[in-house]
Amino acid sequence: MSGLGVLAVAATTAALAYLAATDPKRRRAFGLAPWHRPRHATVAWSIALGVGPILLAAGTASDVVVWLGAITVIGWGIAAVNPVTAGRLVQAAERMWPSLVGRCRRFLPGHLLSAAVRQDGLDRRIATLEQRIARLEARLAASASSDTRPPSDRSIG
Amino acid sequence: MVVARTTQAQMKRLTAVHGWSGVVLGLLLYVVVFTGAVAVIGEEIGLWAQGGRAAALHLRAPLDAPVRDVIDQVPKGFQNEIGVLIDGRGTLTVYTEIHARHPQRGEIEAFGQVFRLAPETGALLSRHEGFFADHPDWFQVNALEIFLVDLHEELHVPDPWGRILTGGLGLLAMSAAVSGLILHRQLIRDLFLAARPGGRLSAMRDRHLLAASWGLPFAFLLGFTGAFFGFGGPVLFPLLAGVAFGGDRAALVARLFEPPAAPDETAMPLTDLDQVIAEARTQAGAPVRSLIIHRYGRADARLRLFHAIPSGGLDGAQSVFDGASGRFLGLRPAVGQAPSAGATVVGLMEPLHFGDFAGWLSKAVWLGLGWAMAYVVVSGLRLWVRRREADRLWRRFGRAVTATAYGLPVAMLTSAYGHFLALGADADPFFWTPWAFLLGIPIGLTPALLTGDDARSVHRYRLLLAGGCLLAPIVRLGTGGLDWAAAVAGGQGAVLVVDTALVLIGVGLLAAALRRRPPPTTGAVETAA
Numbered sequence: 037m038s039g040l041g042v043l044a045v046a047a048t049t050a051a052l053a054y055l056a057a058t059d060p061k062r063r064r065a066f067g068l069a070p071w072h073r074p075r076h077a078t079v080a081w082s083i084a085l086g087v088g089p090i091l092l093a094a095g096t097a098s099d100v101v102v103w104l105g106a107i108t109v110i111g112w113g114i115a116a117v118n119p120v121t122a123g124r125l126v127q128a129a130e131r132m133w134p135s136l137v138g139r140c141r142r143f144l145p146g147h148l149l150s151a152a153v154r155q156d157g158l159d160r161r162i163a164t165l166e167q168r169i170a171r172l173e174a175r176l177a178a179s180a181s182s183d184t185r186p187p188s189d190r191s192i193g
Numbered sequence: 194m195v196v197a198r199t200t201q202a203q204m205k206r207l208t209a210v211h212g213w214s215g216v217v218l219g220l221l222l223y224v225v226v227f228t229g230a231v232a233v234i235g236e237e238i239g240l241w242a243q244g245g246r247a248a249a250l251h252l253r254a255p256l257d258a259p260v261r262d263v264i265d266q267v268p269k270g271f272q273n274e275i276g277v278l279i280d281g282r283g284t285l286t287v288y289t290e291i292h293a294r295h296p297q298r299g300e301i302e303a304f305g306q307v308f309r310l311a312p313e314t315g316a317l318l319s320r321h322e323g324f325f326a327d328h329p330d331w332f333q334v335n336a337l338e339i340f341l342v343d344l345h346e347e348l349h350v351p352d353p354w355g356r357i358l359t360g361g362l363g364l365l366a367m368s369a370a371v372s373g374l375i376l377h378r379q380l381i382r383d384l385f386l387a388a389r390p391g392g393r394l395s396a397m398r399d400r401h402l403l404a405a406s407w408g409l410p411f412a413f414l415l416g417f418t419g420a421f422f423g424f425g426g427p428v429l430f431p432l433l434a435g436v437a438f439g440g441d442r443a444a445l446v447a448r449l450f451e452p453p454a455a456p457d458e459t460a461m462p463l464t465d466l467d468q469v470i471a472e473a474r475t476q477a478g479a480p481v482r483s484l485i486i487h488r489y490g491r492a493d494a495r496l497r498l499f500h501a502i503p504s505g506g507l508d509g510a511q512s513v514f515d516g517a518s519g520r521f522l523g524l525r526p527a528v529g530q531a532p533s534a535g536a537t538v539v540g541l542m543e544p545l546h547f548g549d550f551a552g553w554l555s556k557a558v559w560l561g562l563g564w565a566m567a568y569v570v571v572s573g574l575r576l577w578v579r580r581r582e583a584d585r586l587w588r589r590f591g592r593a594v595t596a597t598a599y600g601l602p603v604a605m606l607t608s609a610y611g612h613f614l615a616l617g618a619d620a621d622p623f624f625w626t627p628w629a630f631l632l633g634i635p636i637g638l639t640p641a642l643l644t645g646d647d648a649r650s651v652h653r654y655r656l657l658l659a660g661g662c663l664l665a666p667i668v669r670l671g672t673g674g675l676d677w678a679a680a681v682a683g684g685q686g687a688v689l690v691v692d693t694a695l696v697l698i699g700v701g702l703l704a705a706a707l708r709r710r711p712p713p714t715t716g717a718v719e720t721a722a
Binding site for chain 2: 037
């Protein structure tokens with residue numbers, strides 16, 4: 037792939053990441069505050085998709101096809117990573133490259149860090165409750181299979 | 194009101210069609226899609242399995258003299274079509290081809306002689322004669338690669354039904370993509386909606402919709418091109434021959450693929466192949482991968498040279514030369530005698546389906562697209578089962594989904610093990626690789642059969658696959674495979690990359706299995722649902 041193709045993929049990836057971070061439905065689903073700044077969705081979509089025709093004119097046919105395939109896979113990857121996991125990845129990156137992440141921090145949506153803490157607690161609570169339900173269902177099944185008395189002889193409690 | 198009711202009824206029917214078509218053929222579609230994703234890197238897997246390959250796969254001088262020596266040994270009746278290529282081991286292969294009826298199968302198939310020569314000296318390494326389909330080892334050097342590719346193309350169902358089946362599954366993929374697009378009314382708004390946490394039905398739906406939405410264009414494209422390849426040979430080709438050429442397939446082949454020439458049986462020696470190859474490389478701007486000689490030794494001889502894909506291109510060119518004078522006659526399209534929209538479309542089918550036009554980069558992207566499609570199929574089936582889990586029959590189907598989703602990679606790994614063990618024991622890998630796959634099927638089904646608890650069987654599958662992936666490089670090395678030092682010294686990157694990928698996948702699966710252990714039972718007997 038030519039350098040222009042790589043740039044095109046990078047530009048589209050950045051635009052898709054921005055759209056994902058600021059998407060109102062995504063933020064609402066994960067309990068995040070609405071994006072407080074102007075969203076610029078049209079500009080972001082224009083960048084994300086507009087590099088295609090530029091690549092078609094200035095690049096090669098191979099570049100265009102690889103770009104189309106790459107943004108499909110990358111877009112799915114970006115969208116599939118929920119804000120909590122994205123925040124954890126940012127925190128991990130901050131531990132590994134503190135100066136770099138610190139310089140970029142002002143460009144990163146602040147919710148990526150706070151959401152990780154809040155949603156982490158929710159995730160654990162949901163997982164704990166689901167495990168408890170599974171254990172109770174197993175006890176109920178065991179109890180039902182071992183209780184062979186006629187219904188009239190069974191007492192409550 | 195009437196339009197709204199009709200639209201609602203249509204939506205319900207479309208949901209039923211989308212769901213039921215996926216349920217009826219979804220497991221087969223998953224097999225085709227998953228094996229297709231693996232087949233994208235089939236060449237690399239073959240290189241890994243055979244211990245690397247020669248540095249160049251292009252025809253290069255001098256080969257004129259050894260090729261002529263071989264052809265002069267061939268009876269006149271076999272000199273109408275002669276092919277020359279370099280195989281994966283760097284061996285110069287010359288083959289003659291006629292079409293004859295197979296005595297057992299009763300079908301008209303390719304028959305001829307195959308000569309394998311040392312490229313540097315032209316010395317004859319081996320000579321064979323027979324039906325090509327009965328001896329894949331004469332042309333291909335890697336049984337594992339052929340097996341995996343054939344599994345994807347035909348599901349190892351006898352020809353032509355295997356290709357018709359996979360062609361039909363390509364149509365299914367297309368129709369599912371279209372029906373899914375119509376059903377998902379908020380596709381753009383949900384494009385960045387990640388799966389909500391927890392194991393709830395809504396989270397499963399989110400995962401399926403997200404993967405399907407992003408993969409929609411390529412699911413349609415891969416389904417379309419897959420259907421083309423599936424139906425092309427057994428259905429489209431005979432149909433075209435019957436409609437346009439009165440059933441004469443030879444005339445169809447000549448019209449579509451062979452360069453025209455006024456018949457002239459005057460004896461005339463073939464032009465110098467080395468000069469032709471050098472000029473072809475200049476004309477097409479890419480090296481020559483293989484060539485075909487039509488009507489050797491005649492004044493109307495023609496040479497067709499097939500070039501490698503140039504940098505930035507999508508498909509390799511085809512150059513044509515006068516076989517007697519060596520005059521360059523031009524570049525030919527994929528089909529037909531002159532460039533056309535149809536020829537352009539046909540020429541795009543291969544690169545868009547195989548994804549091998551830009552080396553490892555396009556293969557990596559196509560691998561991702563294939564796995565995304567496989568994820569869409571499995572997540573859709575699991576969503577269907579989850580909505581009906583109160584029904585015992587659908588719970589059993591859910592176990593079949595898990596068994597297929599995880600069991601297929603298990604069986605494919607055992608085919609690799611069988612390949613290596615056959616090589617180590619000096620047995621025929623073309624025989625043992627498929628048998629190892631068959632042996633892998635019951636192994637792949639066992640975790641799902643042992644328990645009705647889906648979480649528990651998934652946990653066991655992850656451990657099984659992790660072990661299989663981590664042991665594969667060790668078995669490869671233990672059976673005489675190329676070690677890493679020799680691979681680095683020989684520039685055999687595929688060996689290192691595949692070994693490393695298997696180790697990383699194995700570690701990832703092991704970590705996932707250990708992190709997400711299913712909750713322990715409280716002594717209740719695990720009953721199969």
